[in-house]
Amino acid sequence: MTINDPQQLKILLAAIACKDEQAFRLLYDTTSPKLFGFAVRILVKKEWAEEVLQESFVNIWNHADSYQPQLAAPMTWMTKIVRNKAYDLLRRVDAVVEIDADTFDQQVVEALESKDPTPIESLQLSDDAKALARCFAYLEGLHRQAIALAFYHDMSHSEVAKQMALPIGTVKTWIRRGLERLRLCLEKAGA
Template sequence: METTSRIDNGQLHIWLNGVAAKDAAAFKALYQASSPKLFGFALRILNKRELAEEILQESFVNIWNNAASYQSSLAAPMTWMMTIVRNRAVDLLRKLDHDVEIDADEFDPQIVLAMESGDLSPLQQMELSQDAVALAACMSRLEAMQRQAMALAFYHDLSHSEVAAHMTMPVGTVKTWIRRGLDKLRNCLVKVPAL
């Protein structure tokens, strides 16, 4: 069985296109190639094997149903699938009444991991890692509620109304937090010295 470390993004993209066309063989190949890494990712978030297995299964159902919406211009195939796994895992933690806090110390490795791509050169990976460190540092400077609203909107792909419902805040407040947070991040990232 191939592992994701030996599979290029082009092959993953081909399989995702097949899955979008409801090709069961492409789905099986995609599952066999990516499930070990996605399972490990879910396990790190949930810390329970049975929960990680449940999330992996739900995530692949989601991948099957939504492969046609995948856009290679927005994310590498593995990044897109890891986002689905992360969103499902975080949703499960919320249902289990665990407190999910977006913490800059935990945020950086997750960004780096999600952005891993086999077609990046070592220099590109280093630059991406430095960008992730800078972004995590700037995110940590935001107020907690603003940071949470932005994380839900951008890293969990929730709409403003979904973020507002999750945080039990008015939509207008959430929109303002996100708009101002983006301005603060932009200003912070301009000021962060090169690492």
């Protein structure tokens, strides 16, 4: 199994929600290298990244039942947990991190320095998000599903086509038309 197989990861998270230790071990073995690398990019120090990874997997074990597959792909959900734990650690230690510009992502640096809400927090709080949700609800069910798989679950058009058992041309057309309808609806809403 690879981390690029969201269906398998969803099955593992469902099993972990029932406290299946073997599923947890498999999820850890499959995803921990990528999640550790992500933590290192934020924290730079490997020992901090190890601590954050451990806290993140404890969180995943304890809260797997709260994972909602319709809202995010499994790796997206787990990456968010790691990111939040990493930022919590930085706030907790009030760290001044030495940054090597060649190895550290500039966007992470800017996010750490900014007192503004994160993009996700802004989206959740904004009127635009409410308008988008209303407009999204007006789309036909299959068009909505295709867009959700492509944008919320980070699937390619071919992956969406395979998931929905449809020709790729149909999926591309539905996504393009759905996005155009969203744009028109949002313009009418003034968002």
